[in-house]
Amino acid sequence: MIEQLKSIAEKALRDLESISTLESLEELRVAVLGKKGSLSEVLKGLGSVPAESRPAIGAAANEWKRKLEAALEARRTELEESRLSVQLEQERIDVTLPSRLAHSGSLHPITQTTRKIIQVFARLGFDVTTGPEIETEFLNFEAVNIPKDHPARDMQDTFFAGPGVVLRTHTSPVQMRSMREKGRWPVRILCPGAVYRCDDDATHSPMFHQIEGLWVDHGVKMSHLKGVLEFFAREIFGSDSKIRLRPSYFPFVEPGAEVDVSCFNCSGRGDDGCRVCRGSGWLEILGAGMVHPRLFEMAGFDKQAAYSGLTGFAFGLGVERIAMLLHRISDLRLMYQGDVRFLSQFRA
Ligand code: FA5
Numbered sequence: 345m346i347e348q349l350k351s352i353a354e355k356a357l358r359d360l361e362s363i364s365t366l367e368s369l370e371e372l373r374v375a376v377l378g379k380k381g382s383l384s385e386v387l388k389g390l391g392s393v394p395a396e397s398r399p400a401i402g403a404a405a406n407e408w409k410r411k412l413e414a415a416l417e418a419r420r421t422e423l424e425e426s427r428l429s430v431q432l433e434q435e436r437i438d439v440t441l442p443s444r445l446a447h448s449g450s451l452h453p454i455t456q457t458t459r460k461i462i463q464v465f466a467r468l469g470f471d472v473t474t475g476p477e478i479e480t481e482f483l484n485f486e487a488v489n490i491p492k493d494h495p496a497r498d499m500q501d502t503f504f505a506g507p508g509v510v511l512r513t514h515t516s517p518v519q520m521r522s523m524r525e526k527g528r529w530p531v532r533i534l535c536p537g538a539v540y541r542c543d544d545d546a547t548h549s550p551m552f553h554q555i556e557g558l559w560v561d562h563g564v565k566m567s568h569l570k571g572v573l574e575f576f577a578r579e580i581f582g583s584d585s586k587i588r589l590r591p592s593y594f595p596f597v598e599p600g601a602e603v604d605v606s607c608f609n610c611s612g613r614g615d616d617g618c619r620v621c622r623g624s625g626w627l628e629i630l631g632a633g634m635v636h637p638r639l640f641e642m643a644g645f646d647k648q649a650a651y652s653g654l655t656g657f658a659f660g661l662g663v664e665r666i667a668m669l670l671h672r673i674s675d676l677r678l679m680y681q682g683d684v685r686f687l688s689q690f691r692a
Pocket of ligand 1: 499500513514515516541543544547548549550551552553554556594597600629630631632633658659660661662663664665
């Protein structure tokens with residue numbers, strides 16, 4: 345039996361030399377030393393051996409087992425080390441390679457400008473509200489005092505989406521929606537959103553963005569409008585900005601005004617070579633005025649209230665126009681072409 349044990353162990357030690365993977369090493373261990381391994385199988389016959397021979401066989405078996413285990417362990421360590429070094433070689437990272445540039449996106453200049461403007465008016469207590477871009481012809485025009493066939497409709501060349509339905513030409517219908525929804529005053533809202541007109545040139549796009557402001561309450565005056573717009577101009581264009589109001593006509597306000605801001609490039613001096621104001625010293629930024637009392641009627645407000653001191657002011661600005669002025673963009677169409685070379689210049 346000792347001879348049998350010896351031959352099994354010696355064969356196992358020889359086999360061990362040709363083993364090259366951890367998996368086949370484990371297979372060999374199980375085949376020899378496992379519960380049903382060849383060494384264990386031989387030892388099962390120990391019962392039939394005379395009692396006096398058993399200690400010697402047991403000692404020999406233990407000795408071979410110990411030798412085999414030590415050899416297996418040594419081989420395992422070798423194989424593990426070589427597997428690790430192969431892995432390290434294969435997964436080598438060259439830390440000296442230049443890194444790939446991560447392209448992070450950024451907010452579109454129109455979104456940035458819209459948010460900036462909203463933040464300014466939010467500080468004055470204006471709540472942001474929105475309305476649908478597909479609007480009824482009634483709310484887009486009649487309800488804001490532009491009757492059918494009125495020449496004022498020519499000011500806003502309109503896309504019709506169906507009978508009595510238009511792509512809104514301005515954000516002014518949101519004034520009416522808000523007043524009707526609330527049904528009472530005060531109303532102090534800011535309405536940003538896309539609007540549509542049949543325009544297309546370097547400063548006019550068929551789709552553009554406006555922000556409408558409306559403040560309705562007893563005692564709201566033109567001087568409040570001026571103060572609010574002056575604050576807006578200083579926050580957006582710089583602390584020494586001034587504004588001026590020029591009389592103008594919008595059917596939904598009376599009186600109405602075009603509002604200009606002093607040129608931030610030449611500090612309003614109107615320098616000859618100023619590329620921003622072209623020498624005038626002023627930049628037109630928005631339309632504004634005192635809410636026409638007819639709008640309060642259309643909103644369903646109590647007629648008496650309309651004539652007993654309920655007043656309001658409204659203004660509407662083009663976001664693209666403000667973004668173009670702030671970033672000196674000469675062609676508004678650049679903002680819609682999705683060219684990252686252009687857009688990446690506006691990373692905040
Ligand atoms: C209006 O749309 C009025 N609803 C504004 C208003 C509201 C006046 C409340 C009084 C009281 P206007 O048509 O001027 O006004 O347009 C306002 C701004 O939108 C313009 O100053 C201009 O900056 C911008 N705008 C007009 N048409 C285009 C266009 N096709 N593309 C880009 N911006 C435009």
